[in-house]
Structure formats: C-alpha cells, structure tokens
Amino acid sequence: MSVLELKSIIKNYPDGQLVNEVLKDISFTVEKGEFAAIVGPSGAGKSTLLTIMGALLTPSSGSVLLNGHDISHLSKKQQTELRLNEIGFIFQNSDLIPYLKISDQLKFIQKISKKETGNAEEVLTKLGLQNRLHSYPNVLSGGEKQRVAIARAFINQPDLILADEPTASLDSKRGREVVQIIQQTVHQEDKAAVMVTHDERVLDLVDSIWQIEDGRLKKVR
Numbered sequence: 219m220s221v222l223e224l225k226s227i228i229k230n231y232p233d234g235q236l237v238n239e240v241l242k243d244i245s246f247t248v249e250k251g252e253f254a255a256i257v258g259p260s261g262a263g264k265s266t267l268l269t270i271m272g273a274l275l276t277p278s279s280g281s282v283l284l285n286g287h288d289i290s291h292l293s294k295k296q297q298t299e300l301r302l303n304e305i306g307f308i309f310q311n312s313d314l315i316p317y318l319k320i321s322d323q324l325k326f327i328q329k330i331s332k333k334e335t336g337n338a339e340e341v342l343t344k345l346g347l348q349n350r351l352h353s354y355p356n357v358l359s360g361g362e363k364q365r366v367a368i369a370r371a372f373i374n375q376p377d378l379i380l381a382d383e384p385t386a387s388l389d390s391k392r393g394r395e396v397v398q399i400i401q402q403t404v405h406q407e408d409k410a411a412v413m414v415t416h417d418e419r420v421l422d423l424v425d426s427i428w429q430i431e432d433g434r435l436k437k438v439r
C-alpha cells in the first residue's frame with residue numbers, strides 16, 4: 219500500500235470571470251522508503267500540489283489517500299490533528315519561532331501532539347546541532363535553521379515528509395547536505411518523502427522524479 223496516493227486531483231482557482239485550472243487530473247503515489255522529487259517551471263502548481271498532499275488545501279475534485287484513508291474530506295480539526303501526527307512539513311523559509319530555543323522548537327510540537335514522539339535532543343544531535351540546543355534561531359546560519367526545520371518535521375515520527383524547496387535559501391553544498399539528511403532518514407526509518415525542488419544537482423539523491431507542466435504531472439524517472 220502506498221503511503222500517499224493522489225487520484226485524479228483537479229484544482230481550480232477563480233480568476234476574475236474565468237477559472238484558472240492549476241492542476242488537471244493529477245495522479246501520484248509514493249511508497250514507504252521512497253524519496254520522490256517534483257520539478258517544473260515557476261507557477262506550474264508545485265506548491266499547490268504539495269499543500270493538497272498535506273491537507274492544507276482541499277482539491278476541487280479527486281481524492282488524497284494517506285495510508286489508504288481518504289483525507290481530502292476530513293473536518294478542519296481532523297486535518298490539523300493529521301498534520302501534527304502523520305505529516306512533517308519543511309518549507310523554503312524554515313519559519314522557526316523566534317522566541318523559542320532550538321530544543322524548545324521541537325518540544326513545543328511534542329507538547330501539542332498526542333502521539334508518542336522521539337527524543338528532541340537525540341534528533342537534533344543526529345543532525346549535528348548538539349551545541350545549538352539552547353540557542354535562539356537568530357544566531358543560526360541558514361543551513362542550521364534548515365536542519366532544525368528538518369528535525370522539527372521528523373520529531374513526531376510522521377509517515378510522510380513534505381518539503382517545498384528546502385534548499386532554496388542555501389548554497390549548493392549546504393543544500394545538498396540538507397537533501398542528504400532527508401534521504402538518509404527516509405531510507406533508514408522507512409518513511410516516505412516528497413520534495414519540490416528547482417535544484418537539478420540534488421536529483422541524484424531521490425528515488426523518483428515527477429515533472430509538472432501545464433497542470434499535468436508525469437513520472438520521468
């Protein structure tokens with residue numbers, strides 16, 4: 219069974235008198251232990267697709283199955299709980315909470331989650347942040363912040379990781395390291411991950427590549 223399966227997803231946005239059909243009949247799957255990339259030109263609908271995968275946005279039609287359960291028609295409350303427990307997000311700008319120390323960024327998530335979770339210090343140490351546990355985000359480099367964002371996405375041991383251009387604010391060396399960390403975690407812990415990226419140089423690290431163009435998605439590797 220796939221961790222995530224999209225079936226015939228359509229997403230329209232109203233555009234004045236017209237409708238902008240951003241996603242046109244999209245189907246997609248990602249399995250346990252698989253790291254998938256989505257590439258495509260700016261405005262093609264990559265972020266829209268990722269937010270639908272993460273139950274942050276409802277499709278106009280079609281279904282989103284997480285571990286076989288349709289999540290596209292859950293209540294807001296159920297969707298929030300699902301995001302907290304089953305899905306980890308990594309965004310382009312890692313949006314850390316400025317007044318929380320690094321270790322507390324993770325503990326905050328653990329506190330509001332009802333799930334049995336990993337050990338915050340252990341996860342941060344694994345990502346090379348052991349001497350940053352008690353720092354505030356403003357003193358961290360871009361790469362360190364991004365590693366905290368990864369740690370935060372993984373702390374509740376979600377089945378699915380979604381990353382929207384996680385390397386965008388990093389130089390190519392740091393960017394590659396960040397993608398390697400996602401790759402290793404996916405493979406070692408048998409998770410599924412979907413990453414949107416512009417960076418062709420990291421595509422050797424993923425297991426499958428999908429291209430989106432004119433609202434249509436096709437598997438290219």
Ligand SMILES: Nc1ncnc2c1ncn2[C@@H]1O[C@H](COP(=O)(O)OP(=O)(O)OP(=O)(O)O)[C@@H](O)[C@H]1O
Binds near residue numbers: 231240259263264266
């Ligand atoms: N909330 C919204 N309301 C109306 N139109 C939207 C909305 N969000 C996105 N769009 C439109 O949907 C299209 C796809 O946007 P999206 O952000 O998914 O593209 P993207 O592939 O992530 O682009 P980029 O690579 O620049 O991040 C664009 O034409 C955008 O203007």
Ligand SMILES: [Mg+2]
Binds near residue numbers: 264265266
């Ligand atoms: Mg985008």
